[in-house]
Amino acid sequence: MAIGLGLLGLKFFEVAPVAAWDWWLVLAPFAMAAAWWHWADSSGHTQRKAMEAMDEKKAQRRQRSLEALGQGEAGKKKPRK
Structure with missing residues (x-):
């Protein structure tokens, strides 16, 4: 869309070389x-x-909730040896 709008603007304001192009080339994008x-x-x-x-948003929200409860990855205790 951005390319099409740019070409349309160049054609409308008759900026070379786009001014010499056929309209179908300008409207192709x-x-x-x-x-x-x-x-x-x-x-x-x-x-x-x-x-x-x-x-993805749901998984991130769930991970944040688990971490806030102390049950996420950051809140896990290291196993004792």
């Missing part, structure tokens, strides 16, 4: 972004990434 979003949503990639992030 938007089409590629739309294709990526379609693929990511239809394949489940977006949902998987969201679930992984949620699971």
Whole structure:
């Protein structure tokens, strides 16, 4: 999207060499972004990434809670010999 917006701005303000490019070249990054979003949503990639992030946050929250109770890794006693 950022590349597309940059190229669009350069084309609009007629900055060389982008001013001489055809419009389809300037708008191509938007089409590629739309294709990526379609693929990511239809394949489940977006949902998987969201679930992984949620699971990671849950694990961190659980670890902090255990450490606050003295039962986490930091709170474990060393075994006696």
